[in-house]
Amino acid sequence: MDRRISCEELTDLINPYVDGELSAQDRDAFERHVAACANCSRAVAETMAESAMVRRLGRHPTPPGLEDRVRAALDADAGHKPRPRRMSLDRRLYVASHLAALVVGAIAAVLWTTGPPKPDPIGEVVSGHIRGLLNEQFKVVDSSTPHTVRPWFAGKVEFAPRVPDLSESGYPLLGGRVDYLAQRTVAVLMYGRREHRITLFVLPNATRTHREPTTGGERGFHAVGWSDAEFAYWAVSDLNARELRDFSDLARNATATTARRAAGAAPSTP
Amino acid sequence: MGDRTEFERLFLPHLPAAYNLARWLTRHPADAEDMVQEAYLRAFRAFDRFSGDDGKAWILTIVRNACLTSLKRDSRWRNVVRLDTVDPLELHALVGQANPLGDPEKHLFAKRDGERVRAAIARLPEDLREIIVLREFEELSYAQIARVVDVPVGTVMSRLSRARAHLRELLTEKAEHGQTHKL
Numbered sequence: 001m002d003r004r005i006s007c008e009e010l011t012d013l014i015n016p017y018v019d020g021e022l023s024a025q026d027r028d029a030f031e032r033h034v035a036a037c038a039n040c041s042r043a044v045a046e047t048m049a050e051s052a053m054v055r056r057l058g059r060h061p062t063p064p065g066l067e068d069r070v071r072a073a074l075d076a077d078a079g080h081k082p083r084p085r086r087m088s089l090d091r092r093l094y095v096a097s098h099l100a101a102l103v104v105g106a107i108a109a110v111l112w113t114t115g116p117p118k119p120d121p122i123g124e125v126v127s128g129h130i131r132g133l134l135n136e137q138f139k140v141v142d143s144s145t146p147h148t149v150r151p152w153f154a155g156k157v158e159f160a161p162r163v164p165d166l167s168e169s170g171y172p173l174l175g176g177r178v179d180y181l182a183q184r185t186v187a188v189l190m191y192g193r194r195e196h197r198i199t200l201f202v203l204p205n206a207t208r209t210h211r212e213p214t215t216g217g218e219r220g221f222h223a224v225g226w227s228d229a230e231f232a233y234w235a236v237s238d239l240n241a242r243e244l245r246d247f248s249d250l251a252r253n254a255t256a257t258t259a260r261r262a263a264g265a266a267p268s269t270p
Numbered sequence: 271m272g273d274r275t276e277f278e279r280l281f282l283p284h285l286p287a288a289y290n291l292a293r294w295l296t297r298h299p300a301d302a303e304d305m306v307q308e309a310y311l312r313a314f315r316a317f318d319r320f321s322g323d324d325g326k327a328w329i330l331t332i333v334r335n336a337c338l339t340s341l342k343r344d345s346r347w348r349n350v351v352r353l354d355t356v357d358p359l360e361l362h363a364l365v366g367q368a369n370p371l372g373d374p375e376k377h378l379f380a381k382r383d384g385e386r387v388r389a390a391i392a393r394l395p396e397d398l399r400e401i402i403v404l405r406e407f408e409e410l411s412y413a414q415i416a417r418v419v420d421v422p423v424g425t426v427m428s429r430l431s432r433a434r435a436h437l438r439e440l441l442t443e444k445a446e447h448g449q450t451h452k453l
Binding site: 051053074 | 289402
């Protein structure tokens, strides 16, 4: 039973969709429409990007002394002791679920810090990819040759990213920019495939451990992440998963080759 | 003091959320701290009325009410910005000027971008600003926001939609003054 929605109806559903407030059925109808409608899909991407931009600000940091101040105020208020309450069953369940959430949170925190390129990587790279799609001005170096793109990063990021040339395999380089991911400035390379865009994020690999590709997806985008001893990479695109995987394999081979050459040869690269 | 311990265990974890909301509503760091302290006192006194099912929404409701009461009472806060203590990045936004620190060659893209977004949120009217803060920073559901702001869910949806549209206008307006770099 395929519900169809019009562009007009869809407009009203964009916010609830982005906020995860649609029913499964509405979400399906929404996604079917968006997949077939360029205008609506642009509107959705805009709202997502705006929301992501705001989220990236994070909270205002809590002043360090505030907790003590609050405790002191509560101490001073001891005269106004609230009526004693017995712990109801509801409440005990609540406390139990609270504790369970803490445990889950702790596990998530561990996974978070030991995972590949770090913090909710897929969410972050997908947002980064959307930002790039929406803001053409982000494409600060407009070039299809790695020789132009690579030196451009000097002084903008604290490392020299490898810029694989994959044009012969059908993934022309479109340009580069910098972005901010996982609390640091990272190099971003943009590739094309037919009308699709692929964003390749390159960041220094703090753990220095080699990692096989992991794949994931969010909001209709696919992502593949891997790392070598020096860099962590994330490729993101609305391209189908198979082709993105193909792209990632090519990029991985190309960067590995570059690494080997760089390690073996004299430091003559410009 | 079992209640005190329980109160702290349930609500101190929400201190960052409480402070962030107060900070966005008062637009002033010291006032935000006062409001949080005030709200936690009120909450503690009303602890026996806490139903136990959504501590975060409950404490944020109290923080919001404390801020709004105070803003209303102290109407000098409404339009007057104290220049001595306000965050300079919010200040230039409040007076509608370009960021004086925004030298694109010296600042990272992300930082510049963040300042721009922060400034735009600060310029939103209060009733839209609080919705953005509760949704984007606190990740409350529409139902939770409805509870905190004390309006129907439908109103939350329409305000959120207006808030995002307004924010987008403020952001694009600013972006037009920004520079594009091409090599």
